[in-house]
Amino acid sequence: MQYIDNIIFFIALIAGFGFFFKSLKEIYRNIQLGKKIDRTDNPSVRWKTMAKVALGQSKMGKRPIAGFLHVIVYVGFVIINIELIEIIVDGIFGTHRFLAGIFGDTLYGVFTATLEILALLVIIAVVLFFIRRNFYGVKRLTMKELFGWPKQDANWILLIEFALMTAFFTMNSADWVLQQRGVLAEHGNFPVSSGLIAPLFGNFGDSTLVFLERGAWWFHFVGILFFMNYLYYSKHLHIILAFPNTWFANLQPKGKFNNLDSVTKEIKLMMDPNADPYAAAPEADPNAVPDKFGANDIFDLNQVQLLNAYSCTECGRCTSVCPANITGKKLSPRKIMMDTRDRIEEVAKNINKNGKFVDDGKKLLDDHIQREELWACTTCNACVEACPVLIDPLSIIFEMRRFLVMEQSSAPSELNVMMTNVENNAAPWAYNQADRLNWAKEN
Amino acid sequence: MDFTIKTMAEYAAEGKAPEVLFFVGCAGSFDDRAKKITKAFCKILHKVGVEFAVLGQEESCNGDPAKRAGNEFIFQMMALTNIEIMNAYEVKKIVTSCPHCFNIIKNEYPSLGGNYEVLHHTQFLRKLMEDGRLKIEGGSFKGKKITFHDPCYLGRANGEYEAPRMLLEKLDAELVEMKRCKSNGLCCGAGGAQMFKEPEKGDKDINVERTEEALSETPNIIATGCPFCNTMMTDGVKHFNKNDEVAVKDIVELLAEAEDL
Ligand code: SF4
Ligand code: SF4
Numbered sequence: 001m002q003y004i005d006n007i008i009f010f011i012a013l014i015a016g017f018g019f020f021f022k023s024l025k026e027i028y029r030n031i032q033l034g035k036k037i038d039r040t041d042n043p044s045v046r047w048k049t050m051a052k053v054a055l056g057q058s059k060m061g062k063r064p065i066a067g068f069l070h071v072i073v074y075v076g077f078v079i080i081n082i083e084l085i086e087i088i089v090d091g092i093f094g095t096h097r098f099l100a101g102i103f104g105d106t107l108y109g110v111f112t113a114t115l116e117i118l119a120l121l122v123i124i125a126v127v128l129f130f131i132r133r134n135f136y137g138v139k140r141l142t143m144k145e146l147f148g149w150p151k152q153d154a155n156w157i158l159l160i161e162f163a164l165m166t167a168f169f170t171m172n173s174a175d176w177v178l179q180q181r182g183v184l185a186e187h188g189n190f191p192v193s194s195g196l197i198a199p200l201f202g203n204f205g206d207s208t209l210v211f212l213e214r215g216a217w218w219f220h221f222v223g224i225l226f227f228m229n230y231l232y233y234s235k236h237l238h239i240i241l242a243f244p245n246t247w248f249a250n251l252q253p254k255g256k257f258n259n260l261d262s263v264t265k266e267i268k269l270m271m272d273p274n275a276d277p278y279a280a281a282p283e284a285d286p287n288a289v290p291d292k293f294g295a296n297d298i299f300d301l302n303q304v305q306l307l308n309a310y311s312c313t314e315c316g317r318c319t320s321v322c323p324a325n326i327t328g329k330k331l332s333p334r335k336i337m338m339d340t341r342d343r344i345e346e347v348a349k350n351i352n353k354n355g356k357f358v359d360d361g362k363k364l365l366d367d368h369i370q371r372e373e374l375w376a377c378t379t380c381n382a383c384v385e386a387c388p389v390l391i392d393p394l395s396i397i398f399e400m401r402r403f404l405v406m407e408q409s410s411a412p413s414e415l416n417v418m419m420t421n422v423e424n425n426a427a428p429w430a431y432n433q434a435d436r437l438n439w440a441k442e443n
Numbered sequence: 444m445d446f447t448i449k450t451m452a453e454y455a456a457e458g459k460a461p462e463v464l465f466f467v468g469c470a471g472s473f474d475d476r477a478k479k480i481t482k483a484f485c486k487i488l489h490k491v492g493v494e495f496a497v498l499g500q501e502e503s504c505n506g507d508p509a510k511r512a513g514n515e516f517i518f519q520m521m522a523l524t525n526i527e528i529m530n531a532y533e534v535k536k537i538v539t540s541c542p543h544c545f546n547i548i549k550n551e552y553p554s555l556g557g558n559y560e561v562l563h564h565t566q567f568l569r570k571l572m573e574d575g576r577l578k579i580e581g582g583s584f585k586g587k588k589i590t591f592h593d594p595c596y597l598g599r600a601n602g603e604y605e606a607p608r609m610l611l612e613k614l615d616a617e618l619v620e621m622k623r624c625k626s627n628g629l630c631c632g633a634g635g636a637q638m639f640k641e642p643e644k645g646d647k648d649i650n651v652e653r654t655e656e657a658l659s660e661t662p663n664i665i666a667t668g669c670p671f672c673n674t675m676m677t678d679g680v681k682h683f684n685k686n687d688e689v690a691v692k693d694i695v696e697l698l699a700e701a702e703d704l
Contacts, residue, residue, distance in 0.1 A: 270520075376642070
């Protein structure tokens with residue numbers, strides 16, 4: 001019977017990671033619903049971008065307070081999870097503080113002390129984040145699009161992190177007291193626990209402390225598995241996807257929008273004076289999918305755009321610099337990203353249920369994103385510049401405008417006038433092309 | 444103009460090629476305010492002795508407003524027409540006084556067969572200055588305060604923040620930056636074809652928000668580098684009834700003034 005703990009541990013571990021990989025597979029499948037796009041050029045630049053932006057958090061410094069706190073939580077959380085290795089080994093083999101034997105006592109002391117200090121900083125940062133998000137009225141954190149799940153999600157994450165760190169300290173404190181009493185072998189150095197928390201535990205009996213230590217240890221372990229599996233439903237997916245997302249980021253100048261090749265062919269034919277207007281149309285490929293211009297659903301977006309949607313942290317840095325949003329228009333680039341992810345999830349559920357996508361009569365356009373939002377964009381690229389994980393909301397807005405104009409001819413009427421002018425007079429205003437040089441003769 | 448503006452066709456007829464093609468753009472050709480920018484730029488080029496030509500009646504809209512509105516057909520019609528003509532003249536180097544022309548010819552024409560060296564007028568003038576061909580003495584601007592509004596399609600879209608500032612610094616004026624400047628600059632509200640339509644419903648217009656910010660620096664001059672920004676900021680200044688105190692001017696207009704052109 002003495003192995004029962006280890007067996008339960010092992011099963012929990014396998015189940016936790018199993019579900020996690022299932023989620024990852026599903027995300028991968030969902031991203032494949034988008035159109036292929038080649039973003040593998042310049043790999044060395046891409047690795048550097050990823051190292052700088054995702055690992056080095058280079059864009060977080062723009063808002064120093066949030067940036068600093070975020071770096072603490074991030075570094076703290078990553079390093080503290082090195083503990084996870086120890087937990088797993090201890091859990092499977094029934095050892096205690098397995099790394100002590102590998103590191104040697106001095107190094108292990110430094111290691112555990114560092115973790116303690118980081119954990120304390122994480123707790124402080126998480127509390128500050130919680131206050132800021134809920135009581136401080138930062139505009140981008142209290143906007144309408146965050147009502148409901150997005151807001152709860154953000155708070156849940158802070159709560160989970162707080163609980164995990166608390167468990168970590170409870171475990172260390174109980175452990176330390178037991179070590180002092182000679183019940184456990186002495187390993188590690190616990191400046192925070194021994195100084196701040198252990199005195200509270202001084203009167204507890206050995207068995208209570210063992211119970212506390214074990215309880216916190218299990219809580220920590222199960223908590224991490226839970227957190228991992230919670231990611232799929234959370235904006236916190238960015239702790240994983242920020243890496244591929246920055247790797248696949250657009251390396252071209254931000255002002256360069258893609259040209260549609262299918263259109264080029266058609267126009268070249270139209271402009272070719274040697275083309276025979278009466279010639280039979282070239283044999284059509286019966287398997288060719290008819291070209292659809294732009295996007296009204298996630299299937300028309302490319303895979304990087306879908307990855308973008310999954311990577312969005314809902315931080316709203318994009319929205320807070322968007323000139324349309326600043327001046328009270330409906331457009332919010334963050335909402336564009338959240339809507340896209342919502343629609344992907346809707347489609348994913350549909351596929352899970354039916355085995356393949358069965359038309360649900362819904363679309364990303366109109367059912368999630370309104371036309372009024374799309375037409376308010378000035379294509380200024382402020383959102384793209386602001387995003388800490390290199391998401392490009394503008395590219396989605398642009399593809400959807402293309403759909404509205406080229407598939408539905410439903411641009412605002414003034415834009416139709418402008419486009420007709422360009423087509424007929426080669427200028428957006430109704431001037432005559434022959435007058436183009438008149439300025440040269442004026443004073 | 445007290446000198447003649449030559450076209451590519453005229454150069455070709457003489458069997459010569461100019462140093463650079465000035466792609467004037469629709470605003471620069473037709474809009475009364477923007478025409479002044481066009482002329483000021485030509486005067487500087489003429490003074491420096493740069494041989495330049497325009498396409499004149501052979502120029503078409505660069506296609507930007509149609510493209511950003513989502514109409515790829517009309518954009519490519521314009522782009523391919525321009526490319527055909529410019530390639531026929533074997534154009535190598537283009538300068539524009541509009542960031543939208545600059546961006547689209549530089550970035551979106553190449554994959555359609557139009558490969559040129561493209562410069563924004565501020566970049567071209569900076570080069571002339573660095574080569575010692577253009578000398579600016581801006582004594583008449585002493586004691587004036589200038590703030591510069593970054594055009595999105597020059598700044599964020601193409602990463603050029605320094606060229607306009609280097610020119611402005613030569614004017615001996617005090618250059619003050621707005622809180623939102625360079626990569627954080629706020630759009631004037633005209634891009635993405637917004638120039639040609641009423642804005643969506645909101646609390647205020649974007650150009651009003653932006654001008655308010657510029658005016659809070661109490662400048663004598665708001666400098667621009669884009670004919671659309673110029674219109675938007677001018678409207679904004681009028682909105683606040685400040686048009687007697689604050690001038691909205693393109694950088695080339697300021698340079699031309701400094702040279703008394
Ligand atoms: S590009 Fe469009 S969505 Fe992005 S900040 Fe500018 S106006 Fe807003
Ligand atoms: S798109 Fe980027 S900036 Fe906008 S909310 Fe998402 S992560 Fe933040």
